[in-house]
Amino acid sequence: MDITQFSVFENRCLVNGEWLSSEETLAVSNPLDQSVITTVPVLSEQIIEQAIVDADIAQKKWKNVAPNERSRLLRDWFDLLIKHQDELAAIMTVEQGKPLKEAKGEITYAASYIEWFSEEAKRGYGDIIPSAASSEILVFKEAIGVCAAITPWNFPAAMITRKVAPALAAGCSILVKPASETPLTALAIAKLAEQAGFPKGVFNVITGSSTKIGQIFTQSPLVKKLSFTGSTEIGAKLMAQSAPTVKKLSLELGGNAPVLVFNSANLEQAVQGVMDTKFRNAGQTCVCANRIYVQSEIYDVFIEKLKLEVEKMKMGNGLDADTDIGPLINRKAVQKVEEHIADALSKGALLVTGKTENTEGNWCVPTLVKDVTQQMLCAKEETFGPFAPIFKFETEEQVIEMSNDTEFGLASYLFTQDINQFIRVSRGLDYGMVGVNTGLISNAAAPFGGVKSSGIGREGSKYGMDEYLEMKYVCLGNIN
Numbered sequence: 054m055d056i057t058q059f060s061v062f063e064n065r066c067l068v069n070g071e072w073l074s075s076e077e078t079l080a081v082s083n084p085l086d087q088s089v090i091t092t093v094p095v096l097s098e099q100i101i102e103q104a105i106v107d108a109d110i111a112q113k114k115w116k117n118v119a120p121n122e123r124s125r126l127l128r129d130w131f132d133l134l135i136k137h138q139d140e141l142a143a144i145m146t147v148e149q150g151k152p153l154k155e156a157k158g159e160i161t162y163a164a165s166y167i168e169w170f171s172e173e174a175k176r177g178y179g180d181i182i183p184s185a186a187s188s189e190i191l192v193f194k195e196a197i198g199v200c201a202a203i204t205p206w207n208f209p210a211a212m213i214t215r216k217v218a219p220a221l222a223a224g225c226s227i228l229v230k231p232a233s234e235t236p237l238t239a240l241a242i243a244k245l246a247e248q249a250g251f252p253k254g255v256f257n258v259i260t261g262s263s264t265k266i267g268q269i270f271t272q273s274p275l276v277k278k279l280s281f282t283g284s285t286e287i288g289a290k291l292m293a294q295s296a297p298t299v300k301k302l303s304l305e306l307g308g309n310a311p312v313l314v315f316n317s318a319n320l321e322q323a324v325q326g327v328m329d330t331k332f333r334n335a336g337q338t339c340v341c342a343n344r345i346y347v348q349s350e351i352y353d354v355f356i357e358k359l360k361l362e363v364e365k366m367k368m369g370n371g372l373d374a375d376t377d378i379g380p381l382i383n384r385k386a387v388q389k390v391e392e393h394i395a396d397a398l399s400k401g402a403l404l405v406t407g408k409t410e411n412t413e414g415n416w417c418v419p420t421l422v423k424d425v426t427q428q429m430l431c432a433k434e435e436t437f438g439p440f441a442p443i444f445k446f447e448t449e450e451q452v453i454e455m456s457n458d459t460e461f462g463l464a465s466y467l468f469t470q471d472i473n474q475f476i477r478v479s480r481g482l483d484y485g486m487v488g489v490n491t492g493l494i495s496n497a498a499a500p501f502g503g504v505k506s507s508g509i510g511r512e513g514s515k516y517g518m519d520e521y522l523e524m525k526y527v528c529l530g531n532i533n
């Protein structure tokens with residue numbers, strides 16, 4: 054499939070309403086066979102710095118555009134994403150590798166944030182607070198200003214709309230640096246934003262050296278907020294870099310999600326839940342099951358059922374309709390999964406199904422291993438691949454302790470039919486999100502985010518706009 058012929062295809066950057074190319078470029082390749090699809094610009098420091106200045110000028114006008122008009126433009130952008138869903142999904146599959154059915158699902162999900170915030174654009178309510186003195190306390194909610202976003206490759210569309218839609222709804226302008234592996238989905242989405250009619254400079258997409266762009270974003274006093282989704286390591290680095298200019302930050306970082314399957318669980322539901330959370334996007338999601346804890350009474354039967362489902366999965370080209378699992382993003386990702394499997398097996402875990410060595414290219418066979426312990430690498434680090442390690446536990450207290458024994462706190466899951474247990478365990482888990490009897494928790498109406506080293510702030514929901522707004526307290530004195 055030649056995605057370069059699509060009407061939404063774009064390989065130049067959108068900067069202050071203009072499409073820019075550059076002499077120096079970055080190659081974008083297909084993880085299926087490493088063939089080069091196209092190249093994207095490496096923008097110079099001077100262009101990026103000017104882009105921030107122009108975004109500041111644009112924001113000063115944009116914040117005064119009536120909320121209804123901002124809402125209408127977002128709605129038009131949403132409609133365009135849905136209209137071009139098939140092309141956008143194919144671009145995503147070709148540059149990222151995920152199966153087309155998942156890519157289509159991601160476009161729906163990405164668009165849902167635009168729809169949600171097109172509605173929230175009209176609801177930037179302030180407050181009037183009664184005061185004991187002869188005064189009134191007024192609270193205005195105002196757009197924070199120029200924002201910058203840096204996004205990962207695992208959700209090339211949704212991680213962008215989740216930031217851009219609330220920023221634009223709030224009256225901010227925004228510059229986005231997508232992951233170098235997946236800039237084409239971002240640029241196609243920007244092309245549709247341009248068609249929707251956003252004024253020049255309010256939404257910009259720039260590509261190039263991540264280190265340089267990160268430095269320019271964090272050092273600029275004009276950039277008031279940075280929203281980052283990616284690894285904890287880079288998030289912490291950007292946080293430190295942002296300190297001198299005291300920026301507002303949203304950080305959506307790494308996870309190490311536990312799945313707790315209790316004796317009382319509905320086994321079919323639990324197996325389906327683990328399949329959903331473990332193998333979506335070939336296990337390359339931040340909310341992906343990283344550790345699967347199964348209570349002793351159902352341990353063997355659960356593993357048997359899960360094994361049958363894992364063995365049914367078909368690996369292949371994401372563009373083929375029957376593919377369940379595509380290639381990983383790059384060879385380094387495969388090596389990390391293999392390292393985790395080898396470490397577990399060398400420390401006494403047992404292979405249930407899968408292939409552990411001699412893989413080729415970016416392929417990684419879904420692998421199930423049992424009798425895993427807290428001492429193994431996969432208990433401590435995010436694997437980010439199709440490897441499902443199963444741990445055995447005896448008691449509720451023990452599994453809560455094991456689940457919380459990590460620096461991360463993004464998503465967690467539990468399967469039980471016992472209502473008291475579901476409340477107790479949900480309260481006991483030190484995580485920003487808990488899925489109960491489901492492996493699918495993402496929703497534009499829900500506050501997405503983590504605690505501990507998994508990040509700061511929430512995206513989506515009625516809380517999502519607050520990340521792009523400042524409160525201004527106005528004291529109205531002598532009203533008697």
Ligand code: NAP
Nearest residue numbers: 204205206231232233263267283284287305306307308339
């Ligand atoms: P990553 O290496 O941290 O990269 C993320 C983004 O940061 C990319 O755009 C990357 O650019 C950029 N970057 C890298 N080094 C930088 C630097 N020194 N300064 C500024 N920007 C820099 O993470 P990843 O491997 O793409 O994504 C996987 C990670 O993201 C996992 O840990 C996953 O859990 C996390 N994630 C979290 C969430 C969430 O909501 N919590 C969602 C999705 C993913 P280049 O591509 O150009 O290097």
